[in-house]
Amino acid sequence: MSTAALLLLVALQASDPRPVVVASKPFGESYILAEMFAQLLEARGIEVDRRPGLGATEIAFRAIRTGSADVYPEYTGTGLLAILGERPASDPKKVFDRVSREFRRRWNARWLPPLGFENTYAIAVRRATAERYGLATLSDLARTGRSLRAGLTPDFIGRPDGLPGLTGAYGVRFAEVRALLPAVKYQALAAGEVDVIDGYSTDGLIARYDLVVLRDDKRFFPPYEAAALVSGGLAERQPAAIAALTELSNRLDETAMRRLNQRLEVDREPVGRIAGDALAELGLTAAPADAASAERRQEGSLLRYLWERRGELLGLTRRHLLLVVLSLAAAIAAAVPLGLALERLPRGAELAVRAAGVLQTLPGIALLAFMIPLLGIGLLPAVVALFLYSLYPILRNTYTGVRDAAPDAVAAGRALGMTPRQILRHIRLPLAAPVIMAGIRTAAVINVGTATLAAFIGAGGLGDPIAAGLALSDTRMILSGAIPAALLALGVDGVLGAVERVVRPGG
């Protein structure tokens, strides 16, 4: 059954006509640029499959390399330091030439000519902090010693052009370094939870929170020119798409980009409208690409927000349910028979159950990331990851349930001539059924929750608005995914509860 389901998925994916897969990293500017790519391609008659907020550098680039995504906005400095792992260089032209050559040679991936603006790291503090410590440059920051608390994105903490490089170049030290998601770091800074954050120089929120960006007086941060990073496959398959994307080259300056970011992050306008307006202003499209998306954003209650998006949310819920049902069905088909078999092999049993338990301890996002090189992005890797997650509760409960089922009855059945098979079929299995169902219900609820992470590898579902909402600091958007997901978890548990009452043995 599980194999059949997987084969079906593979077949479904293979039979898709292949539109251009436009991905982005999970932050506002990346969403806007990707949406501009998408609308521009559509305006040139090219079909597009949007995967906004696919994942951070690792995941997004891996998708390009493996061909599961065709294009996403990337920055030359990131390519040089984070992907190629080379030393920083300060000349933008040299950096671009270097990444162009190396990406093409190693992965057949292409950097299209840059879009025209740089978006480098910006180390920002509250205005009050800047005044109190007299901070204007990063060298000033180094002089504060260990008195300030930093809230940095995990990405920045790990990459050589991030915290480690900054520490080396300036000798910057902090009292404490906390890893914060991009979505929350500005709020954390504004609320005084941390004193220093990393941002991007084009962030619209820098103006909103009246932050002071510390000048990179030693020119440590390498140039981060934005450009479209394109898979080799697309370049060979659809030169028309490359031509369309190249129309954007050198058309956006830093001021224009910061304004677009502000419309998204501060004014909370829909990405589709911002991108459409931007393309129209540049004269690349006739009018805002999508008249419907130009509607004024409706202010109102959360319920109203949800109601207005009911069609979209229903589609996402269906998709979410598909992920859950496929992965859970496969997990039941695998773990229940395995659990029953383990009852006969007590020596191997604990080992097998613990192995499934180890899978459970892998962070969801890590397991999903592991799936990308093996299975690409989309439905299949998400279903496989969720399948692996669902194994442990079902396996553990099945094994424990049949092992511990009514030992007196099992002993009597054996003494009166029941075969081990009959004991399993007529005593252990029916008596363990409620315990097995409890395991399935646990797995189902975990599965519904974990499936929201599937959005990060482009599998869709209710994680889409959650990921986008996190990236855009839009609570209502987050809730529009989280509330249906919670209801779905309750619903799935309720249905399984009804099944449990049916399979519960008498007596």
Added chain:
Amino acid sequence: MSALSADRVSKRYGSVVALDRVSLEVHRGECVALIGESGSGKTTLLRCFNRLTDPDEGRVLVDGVDVATVDAFELRRRTGYVPQDGGLLPHWRVRRNVALVPWLRGEPDAAATDRALQLVGLEPDRFGPRWPRELSGGQRQRVAVARALAARPAVVLLDEPFGALDAITRADLQATFLTLRRELALTAVLVTHDLAEAFLLADRVGVLRSGSLEQIATPAELRAEPATPYVRELLERARVVG
């Protein structure tokens, strides 16, 4: 020919000797009680007769046939068995529990099921549709006896069948069992730690200690001539308690 016989049967569990060259004959229609402390080997010996345990050495014969040569499941299905705790299947009603062995033998017989319930003093129409949890401890044990008898076995093995019951209920069940074994001419092996019960129910009593058979004799012979100091001590203690 004996109905049951054990011939120099030995069984070890690791370094623990459960049975040490035990020989025993049970005649047709006879009830033999095996008595001893925990770990004396009495239950292990009982379990050799329906191949729940296979001895390391020695032979076990049923009707003159070496049990090692017969199918264990078939042997168990023609041997009645009553465990201490009843061991009723909690998700089966009383009637289905009693019908277990005929069903396993592929010869379901509703009349035999009802007859077995009547034998142990339970009205079939009243108790048959009940769940085990709806019965008292004594009633559950009666159902276990009915289940052991439903397929009309020639031999019944009982492993401390009345040990977990209160004194009054135990006396009732002992009386029922006494009547049954006489009426049905059962060959029975009864494991117990209660000497009074052994003397009441059995024709002969075998005393086991650390895997060895100290003495096997009728109650009268045991009282008159205890073969070892252990048997004498056992008798004296039972009299004090009894």
